[in-house]
Amino acid sequence: MSSQSTRQRVCIVGAGASGMSAAYALSLHPDRYEVTVYDKEPVAGGMATSIDIDSNKYGASYINDGVQGCSPAFANTMRMFRMLGFEPTEVGMQISFGKGEDFWTNVFPTSLTSKFQDDIAKFGRVLKIIKKLEVPFALMPVHTMLKVFNFSTDFGEKMVYPLVALFFGTGNQTPYISCAILERVFMDPSMRLFEYNDKSLLASIPTMLAFPKLHDCYQAWKEETMSRGNVTFKLNHEVMHILSRKSKSKDGSIEIEYKVDNASLESALQTARFDHIILAVDADSCLKLLGKEASWLERRVLGNVKYLYDVTITHNDLAYMKKYYETRYDPSHNAPLEGVTSKEERQQAEAAFDFASKNFRPLYYTMQYPEDKSKIEMSFDLTHYQPQFRGEKPSGPISAEDTDDYRNETGQVPEAQDASLGEQGSAVRTGKDPEGKAEPPLEDHVFQTIFLDRDSSSHLWTIKEIREDKKIYEKWWKQQSHRWQHYAGTVPWMMFINGKNNTHYAGAWSVLNMHELAVTSGFAAAYQLGADYPFKGDEDCERLFRLYLALSHGVRMRKEDRKGILA
Structure with missing residues (x-):
């Protein structure tokens, strides 16, 4: 084993999903790496945070804030969580887009989906064209693609823009994002969220995974990463500057300047050197x-x-939600059946109407501003989305005895697996979900409303209409825009800056704003430093890792990690 003095010293700035993944991969080689992770926040997780709420008022003691869940295709995220003893919860992803005559959903066919039948059918054909010619379409913004293929303006504004904006966080920049993202939403096996349907655009209610309590999960992640003794976390430590990357000093080629981030005291700047x-x-x-x-x-x-x-x-302002969104099933929105000639299609529609009358419970909402229908507002019903409101413990539906599919692989049983923690707020759960599980009634639900793009859209915001006494928490976010220029001027060029001057970059922003890409990017950065890919041999996990490694670093997996005659 190498002595401590010969280990490579690695500085990681940021303890979000990408930084934590890099640190974990490097921690698996305690003989080769000495790692220090800096973050100005007091806890790990980055945007993946949890906040406490009043369980006696809302029926749960916390919410996950900033990151809610993911697609079942996000294999690296799920394996990481499961090995730590945390399990996501399956939830039907119901959406409610628009209000009144502009309303549509994936739960039942509406008048709006009937109106856009021709556009919806054409959309499927265009997706196939984009898939075949992805490179040129990656440089074409969505609004241009809609014009090129002669889609109606209303179809773009009422169906395409809200759909993409909600699930990729592109907000009011959606008309300007790369239209290749559309194809990824429906067809990429590592990113797909929906199955396309030529009648209703969305084929079904996809299964989404709601995350366990993120604060506890990231705490367990941190402890596991530290357990091998070669990783140190310096939380509440803010890196201020990179002073040098060119020195050939025996003390290391990277010199940083940092301070202890203490709100009440000014700390002196300190320096450290790394390789x-x-x-x-x-x-x-x-x-x-x-x-x-x-x-x-x-x-x-x-x-x-x-x-x-x-x-x-x-917030908890149900009146606001009812004013701007369709929160309950209303048969007046049913698609007309007069023009339906197929007996099978009629039966399917009638079955969907019946299902919606008993089971309509949206997780996601969007509404368009009447003054500019290309701009939207987004909301979540966290009570419908997050399982703790139905009595699930913070670790999710997992037990210490469950070791299938890498569950509890670390052998450390988190306190969040304590089933009694799911009882917090049970007295408020006087309603029931369609499966008969107790949950808070609609008037006690916790909602999140996101007001997008302050600099160009704040004059449209309805934020002042949410009652002050109904607000629970307010938080500002800095969000990446997925405009088409990102896929022309950043994504294809990352491989030319990654690794130069002993500097690697990790983060979902390098490609697409998703937790899974953040995790994968951290593994890739560590891999480029010589660490092993932690989930080697897991094809579901490796698929995206290989793609990211090629796209952002311009390399394949090392020869010993490849399979087949072309390895």
């Missing part, structure tokens, strides 16, 4: 840290990432 640095923060922060050390190409590639500022209001 390598992984910047697991947003592109703006990377440039700020690099300062004059940034190369010309780094300034161009990182500076091309555009960020927007959104605010999330967590």
Whole structure:
């Protein structure tokens, strides 16, 4: 075994999903790496946070804030959580888009979906064209594609824009994002959220996975990463500058300057040296840290990432939700059956109407601003979405005895598996879900409303209409914009800056804003430093890892990690 003095010293800036993944992969080689993780926040998790709420009022003691859940295709995220003793909960992803005559859903056919039958059928054909010619379409914004293929303006504004905006966090920049994202939503096996239907656009109610309590999960992740003794976390420590990346000093080629982030006391700046640095923060922060050390190409590639500022209001204002969204099933929105000639289609529609009358419970909402229908507002019903409101414990539906599919692989049983924790707030659960599980009635639900793109849309916001006494929490977010320029000026160029000057970049912003890509990017950065890919041999996990490694680092997996005659 190598002595401690010969280990590579690695600095990781950021303890979100990407930084934590890099740290975990490096921790598996305690003889080769000495790792320090810096983050200005007091807890790990980045955007994946949990906040406490009043269980006696809302029926649960916490909510997950910022990141709610994911597609079952997100294999790296799920394996990481499960090995730590945390399990996501399956939930039917029902949506409620628009209000009144502009309303549509994936639960039952509505008048709006009937109106756009021709556009919906054409949309499926266009998806196949985009898949075959992805490179040129990656440089085409959605609004241009809709015009090129002569889709109606209403179809784009009422169906396409809300759909993409909600599930990729593209917000009011959706008309300007790469239209290749549309194909990924429906057809990419690692990112797919929906199955296309030529009659209703969405074929069914997809199964989504609601995350367990993220605060506890990331705490367990941190403890597991530290357990091998070669990773140190310096939370409440803010890296201020990268002073040098060029020194050949025996003390290390990377010199950083940092401070202890204490709100009540000014701490003196301190310095530290490392052999390598992984910047697991947003592109703006990377440039700020690099300062004059940034190369010309780094300034161009990182500076091309555009960020927007959104605010999330967590609240309990049902009157507001009813005013702007369709929160309950209303048969007046049913698609007309007069023109349906097929007996089978009529029976399917009638069955959908009956199902909706008993089971309509949206997780996601959007509404369009009447003044500009290309701009939207988004909301979540967290009570419908998150399982703790129905008595699930913070670790999710997992037990210490369950070791299938890598569950509890670390052998450390988290306290969050204690079933009694799911009883918090049980007295408020006087309603029932369609399966008969107790949950809070609609008037006690917790909602989140996201007001998007402060700089260009705040004049449209209805934020003042949410009653002050109904607000629970307010939080501002810095969100990446997936405009088409991102896929022209950043994504294809990441491989030319990754690894230069002993610097690697990790974060979902390098491709697409998803937790799964953040996790994968962290593994890739560690892999490029020589660490093993933690889930080697798991094809579901490796699929996206190989793709990311090629796209963002310009390399294949190492020869010993490849299979087949072409390895």
